[in-house]
Amino acid sequence: MGIPLPKDFSLSLHVGYSFGDYWDGGFLDNSQYFDYAVGVAKTVGKFSVNVKYINGSDLADIPGSNLFSTDDKVVLSLATTFPWGE
Numbered sequence: 001m002g003i004p005l006p007k008d009f010s011l012s013l014h015v016g017y018s019f020g021d022y023w024d025g026g027f028l029d030n031s032q033y034f035d036y037a038v039g040v041a042k043t044v045g046k047f048s049v050n051v052k053y054i055n056g057s058d059l060a061d062i063p064g065s066n067l068f069s070t071d072d073k074v075v076l077s078l079a080t081t082f083p084w085g086e
Helices: none
Strands: 001-007 009-019 032-043 047-054 073-080
Touching: none
Parallel strands: none
Antiparallel strands: 001 009, 009 032, 032 047, 047 073
């Protein structure tokens, strides 16, 4: 969900809750999990600059693997849309 803010900024919010048979597969101890993210974006010309804090989830990491990492992280991204028309 994006919430417009003054001066071409926006606030983004995400809350997720996953459950069901898919999450019961072999390596997971739990058949459900919760995650969330909070971010701020700024429009600069034809680009959107985003900074987002992502809560990995309440799942345990798979030992010895970066696959499906549940570590909290901060992500910086730059996005645009082509073609650039007038």
